[in-house]
Amino acid sequence: MMTNSPHHNILLLGDARMAFPVMKAISRAGHSVFAGVSVYSNYMEWSRYLTGSFWHDPLEPGTDAPWPVIRDWLNANPQIDTIQPVNEASIRFVTRHRDFFESRATLILPDRQTIALSFDKTAMFDLCQEIDGPVAPYSAVKSLSDIDAQIDRIGFPFILKPSKVDAYVFDRKALILRDREDYHRQFPYWPKRHPELLMQAYVSGPRHSVIYSADRGRLLGALEIKAGRTHEDDGTGYTTYGVTVSPNPTIKENVERFVAQLNYSYTGCLQYIVDPDSGRVTFMELNPRVSLARLAEAAGLLHSLWGLELAHGRPVAGRNDPWSFPTGVEYVWTKGELGLIATLRKNGAIGSRGLTRRLVRAGWDALRCHHAIFDPTDPLPAIGVYANRFIRPWVDRHRQQSGFMPVEGVVSYE
Template sequence: MRSGPDHSAVLLLGNYRPTLPLSEMFFRRDIYVIAGNEGCDHCAEYSRFVSEIWIHPKVADAKEFLSALTNLLRDRPEIKQIVPVEEAFVRFFAKHASDLPKHVRIAMADAQLAQTCLDKVELLGIAGAAGIPVAPYRLADSMDSLHDALKELSYPCVVRPEESANRLFGQKALTLHSDLDRDRWFGTWPAEQRSLLLQKKVGGIRHNCYFAADSGRICRYLHAIILRTDRQDGSGLAVEGKTIPPEPTILTYSRKLVAELGYTGIGCIQYLVDEERDEVHLLEINPRIAGNHVIPEYCGMALGEFLVDGADDAIRYGQPGIRYSWIAGDMEGFKSELLRGALGPGQAILWLGRMLRNAVRTNVDVMFNARDPLPGIVNLLDVIPGIGHITRLRRREGGARHLSRLVPKARPGISFIKAAGET
């Protein structure tokens, strides 16, 4: 497939796991797929469904990125749609969508809605007012306010960046159990953080509710539970889980929250569920394509199509009983936890046993697709000591070699578009 004036193209921004199923969906619709290079997974450049990689300035440099994107859209008028895949790009378009050409559709939730959902404090306030249970929380922007918040909430307490796209000392969240933990991590205020969200730690496992909604009405819904993550303490990214039938109480809360927000678009609502105490607490709602987007797609939700086509009348529930995995993430988590001393010998053996068991009985892996195997294979090789260093080096060298290529070339192979100003 070639790009051109008579052939529409889509630009996927965020080189991230969901880029793969989205690329396949657009490819099968005979839409030319261009993907941005920035992202945490670096998988799109190996996909047979992606025809070009756009090398661009970091989205964190909003002015430079906007200039490069404007130039690209001027030079490539066949780009009719942009899909922000990673949260950093959702945040960017929530602020700058109006600065782009009107003929380009940004496939995401309304800008104001996205900003409301990404503001964790505002969202928790809306949910609490609607009768949806949330764990007690406080916002801190200095050492004094952090100490005061910990006194009010007491231990154990979960601390995370106010902006979920950020990391706190390389992690999504930290759990503090005592003043010793507080002093270990927060001798001084972390300079890279504007503010931190502190929340009373509640028990339970994470439940992900993938959905599509139209004007505050849920029309597609899949309930999944996370059985293990890449962190020993249960924080971090999911590496094993399964889908279940919709749980009535959580479905009621999800409908209430979506209606309260007047939500239109796709997203993922996360809860913590403590079955022993019969407690449910809302964690957050992600107004974007979920990191494990392949799961609702595998279960028949067609959220990618909803993103393009919009609503239909009948409600659709995803298939329960599907086990999913992320083997490469599982291996990376094991390696990381072992190196930082979080696993004893028994825990390490148990982790390896669970990983092997999960690899055998999984229905779907979030990175590996037999129709497009190379991204998953490279993702796996990246984790292996020695080999991972070589694959990452070859990726950097490949990008450098192709920087000057401005036009797509026929398969096999891939071309790289250079953003204006790149050298």
Template sequence: MNEHAVHPAVQASPTAATPMAGGRAGSRTVLLVGNYRPSVSVVRSLGRAGYRVIVGRDEFSSAAEYSRWAAETWTHPSLRQDGEGFVRAIADFLRRRPDVGFLFPVLGLAIIRVCEHRHLLPEDVVVVTPDPALVAMCDHKTRLLELAAELGVPQPGRAVVRDLPALEAAVRQTGYPCIVKPAVAELRLYGEKGVICRSAQEFRGRFPTWPEGHESLLVQRYVKGLRHNLHFAAKDGRLLRCLDAVSLRTMRPDGTGLTVEGISVELPLDMRRYCERMIAAMRYTGIGCLQFLRDEASGEAVFLEVNPRLAAGYAISQHCGLDLPQLALDLARGAPVPELAGPFTYPAGQRFAWFAGDLEGLKEALLHREIGLGAAARWLGTAVRSALRADMHLTWSREDPRPALVLYGRMLRRSRRR
């Protein structure tokens, strides 16, 4: 057992700004950067609560800037090209705009960049992220898996490798099917969060050489089962709120990738206990998403990862009454969050859909010849049924339709070009 099980897993970062009672003189203006799918829900949540939201964007955009609740749009340098330049641009903007009291990064990479260069930011701006040291820990999956092992939280077997011979040996030892992942959460492996290998032939086809841009890779036994996304808020290691949403389908034929259909379910007791154990060991303050798989073979809850941010399918939580963006601001500025007499309750059985993601996944599967026309027709039928019976949609809203309409327009233009 190492220090994680005995002492706090995360030491407070010396560059972390001290939480303030309300930002710059009680400002209620928020600069949102790292514009991706949950950004639409964040803008809607904070706008309804009376915050003035400035939406930052670069060449990538979730169309949150088209929301009726977006007060301004600010174009910033690409965070994917130059992390320090991205944060310096934010710092310059904040110095020019003393009315902005909060900086809220949404995309995982934006959170990492802001935490890496937090010392560049004005000290009187409340940065809405967990502690930088905690963010760094969550970005390295091996550290989280080590912590989970020390705390008795079940997980697949794992091996960390740094070259092709070690990768080949680890795959042979793990057996098939197995999954190979980046050891760093925000990296992608051939465009995916993980590559499933079901045979030696499939492995050799995917990994003829060591993939560029990766110092290390993680090899694990592939666990088949539904993914549970535990959306939570915590303070000083105490779990304050938690909601479980199960991913029923994703935008990839093999079940990897982003969720396109899901449902809220009652939080299983074993997952709640494991979540509480890890949050306590990390002394977590902030919002996040902790993921498990329910192993079809054994019925065991298997730990996957902790994301120190809003998950891509977060909007179902907001629909069910768990408003994490407002909680994130309160926790970051040190405001009191009411304690509940018992566990947070919410309606189970609420379905959500992401129709645009369904169509995008279908298009990509056809382009890469992963499915035939018959399977494509079945996929389309399933997507339509899912959209019609959903209780809520991840981007579409009748009272705020423009973001979704803009996204559909972009998808149509890309399809025409291709």
């Protein structure tokens, strides 16, 4: 698939799952794609759609350890004319060094004000209220005493999640606290890495993510995806099974207001919770990046190419009806699904019958859905992922039984 646009050399930063469909779409359009990769790359460097890659320390801890390598690589490769961060860690990294990156190439990234607002989830909730959006009762809290003071107003169950810092709360993206005993058990003390948390009344239901592209507040295309399962059994994790659905009227209206209010450009993801019984909707967050990119591309939302065109000042017509995408398009992240099954089995949370049922469902989904990483035209990365997951433990056990120590410097991709 070629386009009429000039040839570009694009550097992708952030070697997460969402990088794969972006890499494929841009490469198939005739451009050259390069990537920085780390131990979290899912073997992206093996992809046939990648022109070149280089290694750096992981971006995920939020440190600047990768900075010298990425800076020096860019200085040594002046042909790079476009840079796209594809996940939250890479966006935060690029934001810290935005002046340098903008001096080297064109960024496919919303403006500084939008990025700063999206990182402050409390401010996003405030904005949602200002534009009459759906948001359950919430409060920014900075101590245990703040939480205790808000319990009478917000009540149980409530959810605690990061407000400003990109870090887990006791190894979870969010904590669902159903009663006082649950609260004290899951949240025994205030985690020092978080200056503030967001406390909100818990609304039960699946997550609905709207992937959209926009040009200066004008919606080009929008796709609503319902998360059927996540890699955490309580629904707070990353999506392992998702399906495109008809736009929820409340969500549709709120997305259009957000995009207009922020004068948004490029791709974003607005997330909501929808109670399937009452129909109640509550806003979750804005991610100023590609998300569930494989499913979006499979459903026809060309956000990767649109972002490239917009970044270089070329007009994108979008769709006459920006919501006119097919429903029933399915996505699966099999590795995440199998990881959850293994954890539940190890913890005794499911028996043999439950294990069999989940494995059969995972196998059936793997046969018929679009995959996070696996692509029949580009199978090597997925082969690397599963070979590493299933062969590496056997190799390690064999070394231990033989009296050999693990080879220094060998890293896992988990």
